[in-house]
Amino acid sequence: MGNTEKHEETPKMPLLSPYKMAKFQLSHRIVLAPLTRQRSFGNVPQKHAILYYSQRTTRGGLLIAEATGVSDTAQGYPNTPGIWTKEQVEAWKPIVEAVHAKGGIFFCQIWHVGRVSHQNSQPNGQAPFSSTDKPLTSQIRSNGIDVAEFTPPRRLRTDEIPEIINDFRLAARNAIEAGFDGVEIHGAHGYLVDQFLKDQINDRTDQYGGSLENRCRFALELVEAVATEIGADRVGIRLSPYANYMESGDSNPTALGLYMAGALNKYGILYCHMVEPRMKTVGEKTESPYSLMPMRKAFKGTFLVAGGYGKDDGNQAITEGRADLVVYGRIFLANPDLPKRFELDAPLNKYNRETFYIPDPVVGYTDYPFLEDTA
Numbered sequence: 001m002g003n004t005e006k007h008e009e010t011p012k013m014p015l016l017s018p019y020k021m022a023k024f025q026l027s028h029r030i031v032l033a034p035l036t037r038q039r040s041f042g043n044v045p046q047k048h049a050i051l052y053y054s055q056r057t058t059r060g061g062l063l064i065a066e067a068t069g070v071s072d073t074a075q076g077y078p079n080t081p082g083i084w085t086k087e088q089v090e091a092w093k094p095i096v097e098a099v100h101a102k103g104g105i106f107f108c109q110i111w112h113v114g115r116v117s118h119q120n121s122q123p124n125g126q127a128p129f130s131s132t133d134k135p136l137t138s139q140i141r142s143n144g145i146d147v148a149e150f151t152p153p154r155r156l157r158t159d160e161i162p163e164i165i166n167d168f169r170l171a172a173r174n175a176i177e178a179g180f181d182g183v184e185i186h187g188a189h190g191y192l193v194d195q196f197l198k199d200q201i202n203d204r205t206d207q208y209g210g211s212l213e214n215r216c217r218f219a220l221e222l223v224e225a226v227a228t229e230i231g232a233d234r235v236g237i238r239l240s241p242y243a244n245y246m247e248s249g250d251s252n253p254t255a256l257g258l259y260m261a262g263a264l265n266k267y268g269i270l271y272c273h274m275v276e277p278r279m280k281t282v283g284e285k286t287e288s289p290y291s292l293m294p295m296r297k298a299f300k301g302t303f304l305v306a307g308g309y310g311k312d313d314g315n316q317a318i319t320e321g322r323a324d325l326v327v328y329g330r331i332f333l334a335n336p337d338l339p340k341r342f343e344l345d346a347p348l349n350k351y352n353r354e355t356f357y358i359p360d361p362v363v364g365y366t367d368y369p370f371l372e373d374t375a
Contacts, residue, residue, distance in 0.1 A: 014318035015311070015326060016343055018060070021302045022233050022270055024105050024181065026325070027060025029318055030339050033306055033329035034064040034109035034184065034238070038357045039365060040081035043069060045091040048361035049081075050098045055336035055366060059103030062325065064184050064236075064273075067111040067191075070171035073129065074192075075121045076113030079359060083108065083174045084167070096179035107236060108175040109184040110168055110226075114192030115153035115201075116246050127154045131196045131218070132203050136247055158206045161218060164192070169225045172235075182234030185222060188275055190246025193219050197241075197256060200249040212252075212259055219260065223267050232268040236304070242277035242290055253277070254290060261295040272299045273327060276307025293322055311342045337370050346371055 019026045040046055053063060069075055069082040082088045092108075099106040115130035122128055128151060135152035156164070172183045187193035195201045196218040202209050208217050219237075227235045241250060241257035250256050257274065264272060277290035296303045305317060306327035314326040332338045334351035341348060355364020 013311075013342065014315045016339065017318070019302075019324055021062070021324070024062070025060060026062055026105065027058065028339050029325045030061065030314070030332075030342065031304060031325050031327040032056050032061075032063040032332050033327045034066050034186070035329050035333055036066050036077065036080060036357070037365065038077060038079040039359055039361060040079050041359070043075065043080065043082040044088055045081045045095055046361065047094070048366065049095045051366045053095055053104075053106070054098040054102055055370075056332060056338075057099045057102040057104035058339050060105070061103075061339065062105045062107070063099060064327070065106065065108045065180070067109050067186050068171070068175075070110050070112055071167040072123045074112040074167070076117035076128070077121075077357075083110065083171050083178065089174050089178045092175075092178035092180070100179065105181050106179075107182045107184050108178070108180040109186050109238065110171045110175065111186035112164065112167070112192040114195045115150065116191055117151065117153075118149060119151040122151075127151050129154045129156050129160075130192065130201070131156065131208065132201055134201065134203065139246070155204075158208065161208065161221075165218075165222050165225050168222050169229045172226045172230045176230050176234070182236065182270065183226065183230065184236040184238055184271075184273060185219075185226060186238055187219050188238045188240035188245075189243055190248035193222065194240065194248050197239075197260070198248045198250040200244075200247065200251070212255060216256075216260055216263060220263055220267075223264065223269060227267045227269055233270050235267075235269040236271040236273055236302075237264065237269065238273040238275070238306075240275035241295075242288075243275055254294065257292070257295045258298055261298040265298075265300045269301060271302040271304055271325075273304035273306065276305055278307060296322060311345075334368050336368055340371060344371070349374075 015030055016028045019029050071084050096106055115128050115136050117128035119125045130153035133155040136150040139148045141148050175183045202215050241253040274292050278288040302324045304325045304327050305323040309326050317323045330351045334349040349368050
Protein backbone atom coordinates (compact mmCIF):
# COMPACT_ATOMS: atom_id res chain seq x y z
CA MET A 1 0.00 0.00 0.00
CA GLY A 2 1.47 3.37 -1.03
CA ASN A 3 2.31 6.15 1.37
CA THR A 4 -0.46 8.74 1.10
CA GLU A 5 1.16 11.27 3.44
CA LYS A 6 2.03 14.54 1.79
CA HIS A 7 5.75 15.35 2.04
CA GLU A 8 7.33 18.67 1.27
CA GLU A 9 10.10 18.52 -1.28
CA THR A 10 13.45 17.96 0.40
CA PRO A 11 15.32 21.28 0.33
CA LYS A 12 18.61 21.44 -1.50
CA MET A 13 21.72 21.29 0.58
CA PRO A 14 22.67 24.75 1.94
CA LEU A 15 25.67 25.05 -0.42
CA LEU A 16 23.33 24.61 -3.37
CA SER A 17 20.81 27.23 -2.23
CA PRO A 18 20.63 30.48 -4.22
CA TYR A 19 22.11 33.71 -2.89
CA LYS A 20 21.70 37.32 -3.98
CA MET A 21 25.02 39.16 -3.79
CA ALA A 22 23.87 42.74 -4.46
CA LYS A 23 23.17 42.79 -8.22
CA PHE A 24 24.55 39.28 -8.78
CA GLN A 25 22.08 36.41 -8.51
CA LEU A 26 24.04 33.29 -7.56
CA SER A 27 22.49 29.88 -8.10
CA HIS A 28 24.66 28.25 -5.42
CA ARG A 29 27.24 29.19 -2.79
CA ILE A 30 30.27 27.23 -4.02
CA VAL A 31 32.98 29.62 -5.22
CA LEU A 32 36.11 28.85 -7.26
CA ALA A 33 39.11 30.13 -5.30
CA PRO A 34 41.79 32.29 -6.92
CA LEU A 35 44.40 29.62 -7.71
CA THR A 36 47.85 30.38 -9.07
CA ARG A 37 48.48 27.97 -11.98
CA GLN A 38 51.59 29.50 -13.64
CA ARG A 39 50.47 28.83 -17.19
CA SER A 40 50.30 32.43 -18.44
CA PHE A 41 53.49 32.53 -20.47
CA GLY A 42 55.25 35.89 -20.37
CA ASN A 43 52.57 37.16 -17.94
CA VAL A 44 49.97 36.97 -20.74
CA PRO A 45 46.87 34.79 -20.23
CA GLN A 46 46.75 31.95 -22.76
CA LYS A 47 44.01 30.31 -24.81
CA HIS A 48 44.17 27.14 -22.69
CA ALA A 49 42.73 29.17 -19.79
CA ILE A 50 39.47 29.44 -21.77
CA LEU A 51 38.84 25.72 -21.28
CA TYR A 52 40.15 25.68 -17.68
CA TYR A 53 37.77 28.37 -16.44
CA SER A 54 34.77 27.40 -18.58
CA GLN A 55 35.05 23.80 -17.31
CA ARG A 56 34.52 25.13 -13.77
CA THR A 57 31.67 27.46 -14.70
CA THR A 58 28.04 26.85 -13.78
CA ARG A 59 25.13 29.17 -14.54
CA GLY A 60 24.99 31.57 -11.61
CA GLY A 61 28.27 30.36 -10.11
CA LEU A 62 31.01 32.73 -8.88
CA LEU A 63 34.60 32.24 -10.02
CA ILE A 64 37.61 34.25 -8.82
CA ALA A 65 40.48 34.29 -11.31
CA GLU A 66 44.01 33.45 -10.28
CA ALA A 67 46.13 36.22 -8.75
CA THR A 68 46.87 38.73 -11.51
CA GLY A 69 49.71 41.25 -11.36
CA VAL A 70 48.96 44.97 -11.35
CA SER A 71 52.34 46.03 -12.76
CA ASP A 72 55.74 44.80 -13.91
CA THR A 73 56.99 45.22 -10.32
CA ALA A 74 54.21 42.94 -8.98
CA GLN A 75 55.91 39.77 -10.21
CA GLY A 76 57.35 37.02 -8.03
CA TYR A 77 56.47 33.74 -9.76
CA PRO A 78 57.02 32.62 -13.35
CA ASN A 79 54.14 32.68 -15.82
CA THR A 80 51.52 34.36 -13.66
CA PRO A 81 49.06 36.59 -15.55
CA GLY A 82 49.03 40.35 -15.49
CA ILE A 83 46.48 43.00 -16.34
CA TRP A 84 48.58 46.15 -16.72
CA THR A 85 49.11 46.06 -20.52
CA LYS A 86 46.74 46.26 -23.49
CA GLU A 87 47.96 42.84 -24.66
CA GLN A 88 47.02 41.27 -21.33
CA VAL A 89 43.58 42.90 -21.33
CA GLU A 90 42.89 41.60 -24.84
CA ALA A 91 44.11 38.11 -23.85
CA TRP A 92 41.70 38.01 -20.90
CA LYS A 93 38.66 38.91 -23.02
CA PRO A 94 37.97 35.49 -24.62
CA ILE A 95 38.49 33.79 -21.25
CA VAL A 96 35.94 36.07 -19.58
CA GLU A 97 33.56 35.66 -22.53
CA ALA A 98 33.71 31.86 -22.18
CA VAL A 99 32.72 32.09 -18.49
CA HIS A 100 29.90 34.52 -19.27
CA ALA A 101 28.67 32.32 -22.14
CA LYS A 102 27.96 29.60 -19.57
CA GLY A 103 26.26 32.05 -17.21
CA GLY A 104 29.09 32.42 -14.71
CA ILE A 105 30.06 35.50 -12.66
CA PHE A 106 33.78 36.22 -12.91
CA PHE A 107 35.99 38.37 -10.65
CA CYS A 108 39.68 39.06 -11.21
CA GLN A 109 41.99 38.89 -8.20
CA ILE A 110 44.53 41.72 -8.46
CA TRP A 111 47.79 41.45 -6.54
CA HIS A 112 51.29 42.66 -5.92
CA VAL A 113 53.78 40.26 -4.35
CA GLY A 114 55.90 42.93 -2.65
CA ARG A 115 58.98 41.34 -1.07
CA VAL A 116 58.00 37.79 -2.15
CA SER A 117 60.18 38.23 -5.22
CA HIS A 118 63.71 38.09 -6.58
CA GLN A 119 65.48 40.78 -8.55
CA ASN A 120 65.41 38.41 -11.56
CA SER A 121 61.63 38.85 -11.63
CA GLN A 122 61.84 42.63 -11.38
CA PRO A 123 62.24 45.23 -14.14
CA ASN A 124 65.90 46.10 -14.74
CA GLY A 125 66.96 43.61 -12.05
CA GLN A 126 66.02 46.04 -9.29
CA ALA A 127 65.23 44.98 -5.73
CA PRO A 128 61.56 44.28 -5.01
CA PHE A 129 59.83 46.72 -2.67
CA SER A 130 57.75 46.31 0.45
CA SER A 131 56.53 48.08 3.57
CA THR A 132 59.90 47.12 5.06
CA ASP A 133 63.49 46.38 4.15
CA LYS A 134 63.44 43.17 6.21
CA PRO A 135 64.34 40.25 3.96
CA LEU A 136 62.23 37.12 3.60
CA THR A 137 64.14 33.92 4.37
CA SER A 138 64.42 31.14 1.79
CA GLN A 139 61.31 28.98 1.48
CA ILE A 140 60.83 25.36 0.42
CA ARG A 141 58.54 25.33 -2.61
CA SER A 142 55.29 23.37 -2.61
CA ASN A 143 56.96 20.37 -4.27
CA GLY A 144 58.97 19.93 -1.07
CA ILE A 145 62.27 19.92 -2.98
CA ASP A 146 63.09 23.24 -4.62
CA VAL A 147 64.10 26.27 -2.59
CA ALA A 148 62.84 29.77 -3.39
CA GLU A 149 65.31 32.59 -2.75
CA PHE A 150 64.24 36.21 -2.30
CA THR A 151 66.14 39.45 -2.81
CA PRO A 152 66.11 41.76 0.24
CA PRO A 153 63.41 44.37 -0.42
CA ARG A 154 63.61 48.13 -0.61
CA ARG A 155 61.36 50.00 1.80
CA LEU A 156 58.78 52.09 -0.07
CA ARG A 157 59.05 55.81 0.55
CA THR A 158 55.87 57.46 1.78
CA ASP A 159 55.63 59.54 -1.42
CA GLU A 160 55.78 56.37 -3.57
CA ILE A 161 52.73 54.73 -2.00
CA PRO A 162 50.15 56.67 -4.09
CA GLU A 163 51.86 55.31 -7.24
CA ILE A 164 51.29 51.72 -6.07
CA ILE A 165 47.67 52.47 -5.20
CA ASN A 166 47.28 53.92 -8.68
CA ASP A 167 48.62 50.68 -10.19
CA PHE A 168 45.80 48.79 -8.45
CA ARG A 169 43.26 51.38 -9.58
CA LEU A 170 44.33 51.07 -13.23
CA ALA A 171 44.41 47.27 -12.98
CA ALA A 172 40.82 47.33 -11.71
CA ARG A 173 39.79 49.55 -14.61
CA ASN A 174 41.55 47.18 -17.03
CA ALA A 175 39.75 44.19 -15.48
CA ILE A 176 36.38 45.80 -16.18
CA GLU A 177 37.54 46.60 -19.73
CA ALA A 178 38.44 42.91 -20.13
CA GLY A 179 34.85 42.07 -19.19
CA PHE A 180 35.25 40.91 -15.59
CA ASP A 181 32.27 41.52 -13.32
CA GLY A 182 34.51 42.88 -10.58
CA VAL A 183 37.85 42.55 -8.81
CA GLU A 184 39.13 41.01 -5.61
CA ILE A 185 42.06 42.82 -3.99
CA HIS A 186 44.60 40.28 -2.74
CA GLY A 187 45.25 41.39 0.83
CA ALA A 188 46.29 37.99 2.16
CA HIS A 189 49.08 35.42 2.47
CA GLY A 190 52.10 37.63 3.01
CA TYR A 191 51.98 39.63 -0.24
CA LEU A 192 52.28 43.41 -0.48
CA VAL A 193 49.00 44.47 1.16
CA ASP A 194 49.53 41.93 3.96
CA GLN A 195 53.10 43.23 4.37
CA PHE A 196 51.57 46.53 5.48
CA LEU A 197 48.86 44.93 7.64
CA LYS A 198 50.97 42.56 9.74
CA ASP A 199 53.20 43.78 12.58
CA GLN A 200 55.67 40.91 12.10
CA ILE A 201 56.63 42.60 8.81
CA ASN A 202 55.61 46.25 9.00
CA ASP A 203 58.20 48.16 11.03
CA ARG A 204 57.49 51.60 9.58
CA THR A 205 57.42 54.77 11.67
CA ASP A 206 55.42 56.95 9.24
CA GLN A 207 51.62 57.11 8.84
CA TYR A 208 51.64 53.62 7.30
CA GLY A 209 53.20 51.85 10.29
CA GLY A 210 53.05 51.48 14.05
CA SER A 211 49.44 51.52 15.25
CA LEU A 212 46.80 49.13 13.92
CA GLU A 213 45.06 52.03 12.17
CA ASN A 214 48.29 53.09 10.47
CA ARG A 215 49.13 49.55 9.33
CA CYS A 216 45.66 49.24 7.78
CA ARG A 217 45.88 52.63 6.05
CA PHE A 218 47.48 51.32 2.83
CA ALA A 219 44.87 48.57 2.39
CA LEU A 220 41.97 50.93 3.03
CA GLU A 221 43.31 53.67 0.74
CA LEU A 222 43.69 51.02 -1.92
CA VAL A 223 40.10 49.79 -1.41
CA GLU A 224 38.82 53.36 -1.63
CA ALA A 225 40.72 54.05 -4.86
CA VAL A 226 39.52 50.85 -6.54
CA ALA A 227 35.92 51.30 -5.34
CA THR A 228 35.89 54.88 -6.62
CA GLU A 229 37.26 53.75 -9.99
CA ILE A 230 34.91 50.83 -10.77
CA GLY A 231 32.12 51.05 -8.16
CA ALA A 232 32.07 49.54 -4.66
CA ASP A 233 29.52 46.94 -5.81
CA ARG A 234 32.23 45.38 -7.99
CA VAL A 235 34.93 45.14 -5.30
CA GLY A 236 35.91 42.38 -2.88
CA ILE A 237 39.01 41.83 -0.76
CA ARG A 238 40.75 38.70 0.49
CA LEU A 239 42.31 38.80 3.97
CA SER A 240 44.14 36.22 6.10
CA PRO A 241 44.68 37.77 9.55
CA TYR A 242 45.55 34.39 11.12
CA ALA A 243 47.83 33.06 8.40
CA ASN A 244 51.60 33.14 8.61
CA TYR A 245 52.46 32.54 4.95
CA MET A 246 55.75 34.12 3.92
CA GLU A 247 56.53 35.07 7.54
CA SER A 248 53.44 37.27 7.80
CA GLY A 249 52.31 36.68 11.36
CA ASP A 250 50.63 39.27 13.55
CA SER A 251 50.73 39.66 17.33
CA ASN A 252 46.94 40.20 17.53
CA PRO A 253 45.27 38.72 14.43
CA THR A 254 41.76 38.97 15.90
CA ALA A 255 42.10 42.72 16.45
CA LEU A 256 43.48 43.10 12.92
CA GLY A 257 40.66 41.09 11.32
CA LEU A 258 37.99 42.89 13.33
CA TYR A 259 39.37 46.34 12.58
CA MET A 260 39.54 45.62 8.84
CA ALA A 261 36.04 44.07 8.75
CA GLY A 262 34.56 47.13 10.43
CA ALA A 263 36.59 49.70 8.51
CA LEU A 264 35.66 48.20 5.12
CA ASN A 265 31.99 49.06 5.75
CA LYS A 266 32.78 52.72 5.14
CA TYR A 267 33.44 51.95 1.47
CA GLY A 268 30.39 49.73 0.95
CA ILE A 269 32.30 47.05 -0.94
CA LEU A 270 30.57 43.92 -2.17
CA TYR A 271 32.34 41.23 -0.19
CA CYS A 272 35.02 40.27 2.29
CA HIS A 273 36.77 36.94 1.68
CA MET A 274 38.57 35.64 4.78
CA VAL A 275 40.86 32.66 5.22
CA GLU A 276 40.03 30.46 8.19
CA PRO A 277 42.45 30.35 11.15
CA ARG A 278 42.53 26.56 10.86
CA MET A 279 44.98 25.44 8.20
CA LYS A 280 43.96 21.94 7.18
CA THR A 281 43.85 19.32 4.50
CA VAL A 282 40.42 19.04 2.88
CA GLY A 283 37.94 17.29 5.16
CA GLU A 284 40.31 17.06 8.14
CA LYS A 285 38.97 17.95 11.56
CA THR A 286 41.18 20.62 13.08
CA GLU A 287 40.26 23.00 15.81
CA SER A 288 41.49 26.54 16.35
CA PRO A 289 41.02 28.80 19.36
CA TYR A 290 40.13 31.53 16.87
CA SER A 291 36.95 32.12 14.88
CA LEU A 292 35.99 34.35 11.95
CA MET A 293 32.52 34.85 13.44
CA PRO A 294 33.32 38.26 15.02
CA MET A 295 34.52 39.51 11.59
CA ARG A 296 31.47 37.98 9.93
CA LYS A 297 29.24 39.95 12.32
CA ALA A 298 31.22 43.18 11.89
CA PHE A 299 31.22 43.20 8.07
CA LYS A 300 27.97 44.39 6.48
CA GLY A 301 28.39 42.90 2.99
CA THR A 302 28.68 39.34 1.69
CA PHE A 303 31.08 37.19 3.71
CA LEU A 304 33.16 34.47 2.02
CA VAL A 305 35.27 31.88 3.85
CA ALA A 306 38.08 29.64 2.61
CA GLY A 307 40.37 27.11 4.23
CA GLY A 308 40.26 23.41 3.33
CA TYR A 309 36.48 23.07 3.33
CA GLY A 310 34.77 19.87 2.22
CA LYS A 311 31.08 19.36 1.45
CA ASP A 312 29.86 18.69 4.99
CA ASP A 313 31.66 21.48 6.81
CA GLY A 314 30.83 23.84 3.92
CA ASN A 315 27.13 23.08 4.38
CA GLN A 316 27.56 23.54 8.13
CA ALA A 317 29.19 26.96 7.65
CA ILE A 318 26.15 28.14 5.66
CA THR A 319 23.62 26.55 8.04
CA GLU A 320 25.25 28.11 11.11
CA GLY A 321 25.42 31.54 9.48
CA ARG A 322 29.22 31.67 9.59
CA ALA A 323 29.42 32.51 5.89
CA ASP A 324 27.29 33.45 2.90
CA LEU A 325 29.57 31.68 0.39
CA VAL A 326 32.29 29.01 0.72
CA VAL A 327 35.43 29.16 -1.43
CA TYR A 328 36.99 25.94 -2.73
CA GLY A 329 40.49 25.62 -4.15
CA ARG A 330 42.29 22.30 -4.47
CA ILE A 331 39.17 20.15 -4.78
CA PHE A 332 37.61 22.53 -7.34
CA LEU A 333 40.86 22.40 -9.30
CA ALA A 334 40.58 18.58 -9.40
CA ASN A 335 36.79 18.44 -9.84
CA PRO A 336 35.63 20.87 -12.51
CA ASP A 337 32.03 19.77 -11.84
CA LEU A 338 32.32 20.18 -8.06
CA PRO A 339 28.77 21.56 -7.48
CA LYS A 340 27.28 18.59 -9.35
CA ARG A 341 29.40 16.11 -7.38
CA PHE A 342 28.26 17.70 -4.12
CA GLU A 343 24.64 17.54 -5.25
CA LEU A 344 24.88 13.85 -6.16
CA ASP A 345 27.16 12.98 -3.24
CA ALA A 346 29.54 11.59 -5.84
CA PRO A 347 33.16 10.68 -5.13
CA LEU A 348 35.80 13.34 -5.78
CA ASN A 349 38.88 13.17 -7.99
CA LYS A 350 42.08 13.45 -5.96
CA TYR A 351 44.23 16.44 -6.75
CA ASN A 352 47.89 16.03 -7.71
CA ARG A 353 50.12 18.63 -6.06
CA GLU A 354 52.98 17.86 -8.42
CA THR A 355 51.04 19.31 -11.36
CA PHE A 356 49.69 22.46 -9.65
CA TYR A 357 52.38 24.76 -11.05
CA ILE A 358 53.86 23.00 -14.07
CA PRO A 359 53.67 24.94 -17.36
CA ASP A 360 51.81 22.15 -19.21
CA PRO A 361 48.62 23.58 -20.80
CA VAL A 362 46.70 20.33 -20.26
CA VAL A 363 48.23 18.04 -17.62
CA GLY A 364 46.94 18.82 -14.13
CA TYR A 365 45.00 21.69 -15.62
CA THR A 366 42.18 20.71 -17.98
CA ASP A 367 42.50 16.91 -17.90
CA TYR A 368 40.71 16.18 -14.61
CA PRO A 369 37.68 14.02 -15.52
CA PHE A 370 34.03 15.00 -15.21
CA LEU A 371 31.55 12.63 -13.57
CA GLU A 372 30.20 11.41 -16.90
CA ASP A 373 33.72 10.52 -17.99
CA THR A 374 34.24 8.32 -14.94
CA ALA A 375 30.81 6.65 -14.97
